[in-house]
Amino acid sequence: MNPEKVVFAFTIILALTVNFGFFVGDMHLASDHHVYVLYLAIFVNAVATILKFGDRSQIGSVLLAASLVAELHLVAAAVVWGVANHVTEVGLTPTVLASIVSLSGGALVANLVSVTLLVIETVTLRR
Amino acid sequence: MSTVIFLVLRRLRTPLLLISFVYTIATFGLTVIPGVDDQGNAWQMDFFHAFYFVTFMGTTIGFGELPYPFTDGQRLWALISIYITVATWIYTIGAILHLIRDETLRRAITEYQFRNAVTRLREPFYLICGYGDTGSKLVDSLARRQILATVIEIKQERIASLILGDQPLFIPRLCADAGDPENLILGGIQHPMCAGIVALTDQDSINLHIAITAKVLNPDVKVICRADSHEIKANMKSFGTDYVVDPFDTFAESLSTALHSPNQYLLREWLRGESGEPLTELTPVASGKWVLCGYGRFGLPIYDQLIEAGIEVQVIEPYPEARNAPEGTVTGWGTEAVTLEEANIRDAVGIVAGTNDDSNNLSIIVTAMELNPELFTVVRHSEHYNRVLFENSHADIIMAPGAVVAKKIRTLLTNPLVDHFLSLTRAHDDDWAAGVIDTLRRVSRNRIPELWEVSVTEDHADAVYNAVTGGQQITISQLIIDHTDRERSISAVALVHENESGSFSMPIGDSVLNAGDRLLFAGTRGSRSNMEWTLQNHVALEYVTTGEVQPQSYIGKWLFSN
Numbered sequence: 115m116n117p118e119k120v121v122f123a124f125t126i127i128l129a130l131t132v133n134f135g136f137f138v139g140d141m142h143l144a145s146d147h148h149v150y151v152l153y154l155a156i157f158v159n160a161v162a163t164i165l166k167f168g169d170r171s172q173i174g175s176v177l178l179a180a181s182l183v184a185e186l187h188l189v190a191a192a193v194v195w196g197v198a199n200h201v202t203e204v205g206l207t208p209t210v211l212a213s214i215v216s217l218s219g220g221a222l223v224a225n226l227v228s229v230t231l232l233v234i235e236t237v238t239l240r241r
Numbered sequence: 242m243s244t245v246i247f248l249v250l251r252r253l254r255t256p257l258l259l260i261s262f263v264y265t266i267a268t269f270g271l272t273v274i275p276g277v278d279d280q281g282n283a284w285q286m287d288f289f290h291a292f293y294f295v296t297f298m299g300t301t302i303g304f305g306e307l308p309y310p311f312t313d314g315q316r317l318w319a320l321i322s323i324y325i326t327v328a329t330w331i332y333t334i335g336a337i338l339h340l341i342r343d344e345t346l347r348r349a350i351t352e353y354q355f356r357n358a359v360t361r362l363r364e365p366f367y368l369i370c371g372y373g374d375t376g377s378k379l380v381d382s383l384a385r386r387q388i389l390a391t392v393i394e395i396k397q398e399r400i401a402s403l404i405l406g407d408q409p410l411f412i413p414r415l416c417a418d419a420g421d422p423e424n425l426i427l428g429g430i431q432h433p434m435c436a437g438i439v440a441l442t443d444q445d446s447i448n449l450h451i452a453i454t455a456k457v458l459n460p461d462v463k464v465i466c467r468a469d470s471h472e473i474k475a476n477m478k479s480f481g482t483d484y485v486v487d488p489f490d491t492f493a494e495s496l497s498t499a500l501h502s503p504n505q506y507l508l509r510e511w512l513r514g515e516s517g518e519p520l521t522e523l524t525p526v527a528s529g530k531w532v533l534c535g536y537g538r539f540g541l542p543i544y545d546q547l548i549e550a551g552i553e554v555q556v557i558e559p560y561p562e563a564r565n566a567p568e569g570t571v572t573g574w575g576t577e578a579v580t581l582e583e584a585n586i587r588d589a590v591g592i593v594a595g596t597n598d599d600s601n602n603l604s605i606i607v608t609a610m611e612l613n614p615e616l617f618t619v620v621r622h623s624e625h626y627n628r629v630l631f632e633n634s635h636a637d638i639i640m641a642p643g644a645v646v647a648k649k650i651r652t653l654l655t656n657p658l659v660d661h662f663l664s665l666t667r668a669h670d671d672d673w674a675a676g677v678i679d680t681l682r683r684v685s686r687n688r689i690p691e692l693w694e695v696s697v698t699e700d701h702a703d704a705v706y707n708a709v710t711g712g713q714q715i716t717i718s719q720l721i722i723d724h725t726d727r728e729r730s731i732s733a734v735a736l737v738h739e740n741e742s743g744s745f746s747m748p749i750g751d752s753v754l755n756a757g758d759r760l761l762f763a764g765t766r767g768s769r770s771n772m773e774w775t776l777q778n779h780v781a782l783e784y785v786t787t788g789e790v791q792p793q794s795y796i797g798k799w800l801f802s803n
Binding site: 153157161164165167168192195196199200 | 250
């Protein structure tokens, strides 16, 4: 067992699960989507992205790309949240919340791709 | 480039991870610690403000307690966070600085820049392996002729001398082992514009390796190698190396030429020299016995050549048995008068100081000249830093292996017709060569002549090409007419005329040119540029052939036709 691989797989799967935790629920109901979960999702995704830096293999590059996409979606969601609350001061209206949740949904798909690739890589590795 | 990026990302993984952790914890802490707003109500910082605060705190910019003054709980958290974030930043910056100084990264960057510079080359270039004495001379003279080169050299200080040297062209260079095929590929051996590869490293075995690598990786490329030993030379020839230059054999041959046909020797020296420099002269050598000091790699071919030319040779050698010296060899270095006396130096006409030690060689000729001031002296010069000593030694011929090789290769690369001409001259006797020398002296105004090749093709001599394909008769003597004044001729002479039926040395002026012919001219630099006009400009060509200048513009043509 390689401890580095454990950390790697852990982070990627955690990024997906936390992301899912934020996404799931009624799209227009603020109580279903907690800001801390989004915060945690952004952090775990950042860690997952950094862990993928410097891998020269083909699958490594695709993993990095998927993580970057997820990170981009989540940061965009956070920016929408911040702008709605502090800059335009419209607050968390159902429309705003819907955009935030759909953005995190996009990130969820990217994270799914990440995990799928991880599984494929593990399966092809017959050791 | 990808190597560089991956290296940077991989090295920065830990610092970046650390920063993410620290920022996340610090921001999270600020959002959960209770605070009060300006009206005294309980208030909790949101993520937006918390991240804003942590961002300027971590980089020690410090705008203050925003948006409301902090409670003590928040201050305690900020206090802890400051130390952690600042320490993390210091570590990160340290890691970045370390990365910039990192040897692997710098190597990756220089390799990347070299590869890029080579890939961008759009003109024919030569890959020079080894920037020692010979290599630097060769690169210099190529650059002076605006011919591109790339250099691979294993010693950093030689690369530094290339960087500091004032070259008119940018020479891509890499400090690496030329014996490694990867480096040769980096240097452009498979580049479509690679005209040739020249192996000039200090070691014969590496030169051999470069030659075989070149033949395998790019069979079309011209390969020129230096080889000091006969076995390596034979080996290189066996797989089709285009030119193998052996400094010792080359020199022995030219020394023997100097003795039996001095004019042929001078002709060679001049045509291989650097144009514009003063002409080298040769004091005539009386026939008689020669003394040869040192029967090693240098002495052996000289001995063979002299014996072949029917000259009596007395050898002085410290280890006659080990080196298989001929019978009657005097044992010793030749540096002492006793040894030289034993070799009958007073009856000799010439001496060759050919040991592998510069000081010994100088000592030999100085001692010998004291015993017999009439001697013709030939001295071997190995280390280039002794140059000034040898220049002042008044020896008749100084032989530096590096210079011999550089000269020969330069001629091969820049003016292949010169080599062809020299091989044609072998068929003639020395009096014929004396005639050529007089002509050269006249056209080049007592300097080493400028040599240039003219091919009657559309690219190189547009006007002449169009004229001869249009049925006009152009002769060599017409090219020598001054295009500014028809009554005068430029100081140039044709040395070779190569056409379908063969090649001719010193062609007569009435020789008619055809498309595809090649010519070699010698003269001054000025006459070369003068001739370029006649070759390229049809008005100039028309003037030199007919003496008339036809109007070129539409209005001019119309006026003159009426």
